[in-house]
Amino acid sequence: MAEAETAPESPPKRRGKLPLVLGAVMLLVLGGGGFYATWSGMVLGSHEEAEGEDAAPLPDIAFVPVEPVVISLPKTANSSHLRFSSQLEVTGKYTADVTLLLPRIADILNGYLRAIDVAELEDPTALVRIRAQLLRRIQLVTGEGRVRDLLVTEFVLN
Known part of the structure; x- marks a missing residue:
């Protein structure tokens, strides 16, 4: 009787921590960029424009x-x-x-x-x-x- 030789199973390959670190760095860079774009007025208009507008008068x-x-x-x-x-x-x-x-x-x-x-x-x-x-x-x-x-x-x- 012939027994089929089975190849020893190799342990699954571990993924490195590189994708996790890259994801965290990208999160910080994109979050900081979004904050700066909003704060500086590049996205929603500048602070000077908002301050210069006159508010509507209150009703009587x-x-x-x-x-x-x-x-x-x-x-x-x-x-x-x-x-x-x-x-x-x-x-x-x-x-x-x-x-x-x-x-x-x-x-x-x-x-x-x-x-x-x-x-x-x-x-x-x-x-x-x-x-x-x-x-x-x-x-x-x-x-x-x-x-x-x-x-x-x-x-x-x-």
């Missing part, structure tokens, strides 16, 4: 502060009080009209915030919904086009 707006509201929460809640303060972004010519209606706006804030379920107040995403609901109610009271936005400056449960 004013901010009317609303008195802070403190709401006591039921004993079943994790917190005992809600402190809510805000400002109204108003079209400039209607500042006096909106200021005149601040007591009615405070009434809307009190009524709505007391009616909300405590679980919804504790939800981190609820502030967006609450803000939208309050803004819509305030716009109904003040008239269309007077109040542009409601800016919540404080919403604290303690």
Whole structure:
């Protein structure tokens, strides 16, 4: 019986570290070149051009502060009080009209915030919904086009 001689297996050839080193050097060179091109203004324009441009004028707006509201929460809640303060972004010519209606706006804030379920107040995403609901109610009271936005400056449960 003839046995076929098998050639001894040679260990697999190891690749050198040269491709890894070349890749790292190329990464540094290309990264540095990209940074310099952006920083010097070769890619996105120069700093002098950006500084020389005039900014668009701001729209005619004013901010009317609303008195802070403190709401006591039921004993079943994790917190005992809600402190809510805000400002109204108003079209400039209607500042006096909106200021005149601040007591009615405070009434809307009190009524709505007391009616909300405590679980919804504790939800981190609820502030967006609450803000939208309050803004819509305030716009109904003040008239269309007077109040542009409601800016919540404080919403604290303690």
